[in-house]
Amino acid sequence: MSANTLHAGFVDPVSASQAGFRAVLDAMAHPGRVYPLKGPAEVPSGLGRVTAGVLLTLADYSTPLWIDPAIAGQEGIQTYLRFHTGAPMVDVPKYSEFALIGKGEAPLNGDRFSIGTPDYPDRATTLILQVDGFERGDAVVLTGPGIETPHRFAPAPLPAGFWDVVRNNAALFPLGLDIILCGPDSVAALPRSTRIGG
Amino acid sequence: MTAVQSETPRAEADSGYNFAYLDEQTKRMIRRAILKAVAIPGYQVPFASREMPMPYGWGTGGVQVTAAVIGSDDVLKVIDQGSDDTTNAVSIRSFFVRTTGVETTEKTRDATLIQTRHRVPETPLSEDQILVYQVPIPEPLRFLEPRETETRRMHALEDYGLMHVKLYEDIAHHGHIATTYAYPVKVAGRYVMDPSPTPKFDNPKMNHSPALQLFGAGREKRIYAIPPHTEVVSLDFEDHPFEVQQWDNACALCGATDSFLDEVIMDDAGKRMFVCSDSDYCEERRAAGHVGEEGVPL
Numbered sequence A: 001m002s003a004n005t006l007h008a009g010f011v012d013p014v015s016a017s018q019a020g021f022r023a024v025l026d027a028m029a030h031p032g033r034v035y036p037l038k039g040p041a042e043v044p045s046g047l048g049r050v051t052a053g054v055l056l057t058l059a060d061y062s063t064p065l066w067i068d069p070a071i072a073g074q075e076g077i078q079t080y081l082r083f084h085t086g087a088p089m090v091d092v093p094k095y096s097e098f099a100l101i102g103k104g105e106a107p108l109n110g111d112r113f114s115i116g117t118p119d120y121p122d123r124a125t126t127l128i129l130q131v132d133g134f135e136r137g138d139a140v141v142l143t144g145p146g147i148e149t150p151h152r153f154a155p156a157p158l159p160a161g162f163w164d165v166v167r168n169n170a171a172l173f174p175l176g177l178d179i180i181l182c183g184p185d186s187v188a189a190l191p192r193s194t195r196i197g198g
Numbered sequence B: 001m002t003a004v005q006s007e008t009p010r011a012e013a014d015s016g017y018n019f020a021y022l023d024e025q026t027k028r029m030i031r032r033a034i035l036k037a038v039a040i041p042g043y044q045v046p047f048a049s050r051e052m053p054m055p056y057g058w059g060t061g062g063v064q065v066t067a068a069v070i071g072s073d074d075v076l077k078v079i080d081q082g083s084d085d086t087t088n089a090v091s092i093r094s095f096f097v098r099t100t101g102v103e104t105t106e107k108t109r110d111a112t113l114i115q116t117r118h119r120v121p122e123t124p125l126s127e128d129q130i131l132v133y134q135v136p137i138p139e140p141l142r143f144l145e146p147r148e149t150e151t152r153r154m155h156a157l158e159d160y161g162l163m164h165v166k167l168y169e170d171i172a173h174h175g176h177i178a179t180t181y182a183y184p185v186k187v188a189g190r191y192v193m194d195p196s197p198t199p200k201f202d203n204p205k206m207n208h209s210p211a212l213q214l215f216g217a218g219r220e221k222r223i224y225a226i227p228p229h230t231e232v233v234s235l236d237f238e239d240h241p242f243e244v245q246q247w248d249n250a251c252a253l254c255g256a257t258d259s260f261l262d263e264v265i266m267d268d269a270g271k272r273m274f275v276c277s278d279s280d281y282c283e284e285r286r287a288a289g290h291v292g293e294e295g296v297p298l
């Protein structure tokens, strides 16, 4: 690693993390609603600024991080996240607290991640996906806690199997996978409590 | 990618503390717990509660949640039993002023972040507000089962029979459910939750509230949450439905008949009157021209 390949993190980590957290909290509390989030100015290619902002806000030495092999090999991503978060990288998705999913062709298989245990359902992986936007995908209608009236949501692009993971949360609840979707300048979330369809 | 400046730098902090007192590592840990709490409504997420510069019982759980959430553009309100002026409320408010420099308010509608002990404001909350509760005992099943492993199991199995038996014993002894504070609720049809020692009068306000509700228990090291627009049902029985407290009196100062009233002693002769527990609500009504029996126009 050389100095010119390692991009800077947050300029003001205290206020940037607080703002990043409030955006993710708003998103988690209002599933499918989109909230602006400002990430670091420069990030390695393949890693979105919002994605970087979310991980710099939430990840640290105590949160094992799994990176989708589709992007793990891209130059600088691992170095950047290891340097700025201190998160240990794991090869086994089940051991991860955060899993960064690439925009690759590989289908998403929810069984690979931790859904928590009946006594500790919070010990589940949070999936972080990068998308191009929240309007142009195949629309679904969301209901559940945090949603006043059925809410239309159309993020894209998504890996095959994505909506199966979300649907499966209904059968698993209160276990399940929580999902944070990172667009170019905003964030949305699908906690495990969210249901698809009216 | 061009190097655009994408953060807004914070106004200069004017104290020796980290912003909101807690170090960043601790805030991150609490923030992760809060997100899981929101994702699993009513479930108590364990967290590594920190020592705070105030004794347990002074709301260290709520203070830590507020510290992890608060930003420099928040407007903070702190209430204790509905009042902004008790020692507890004043001390927590000044703690955050000292460590964050945020604006504070006593007006419910002007606040973005409200930390509370024992009450939900009477003024309806909005989507732009977060309510943080200070919780002494987060486990609604604790008095039925002292062992943590067992209560955790009961929640996992959704085994809430004992809780219903307890409420039914109330009926057997008193002819009605006598529990008036910390009255258990079921959140989003799954977890039974302790709404903290708020009067049951406030339980209906938690149901489908537009505001996010966060609960922090410092000594017991638990964080839990009710997302906005989420069903919160007070446990009851078909033949003994849940009912809130009612008073024969109106507020003596503002004439309100829809608020939670405290009985206060007015003079040495022991004269009593009933007044709103929520002092901001009472004040707002009086400012709007409402006058109770003992009140004087403002």
Ligand SMILES: [Zn+2]
Pocket (backbone or CB within 6 Å): B251, B252, B253, B254, B255, B256, B275, B276, B281, B282, B283, B285
């Ligand atoms: Zn009044």
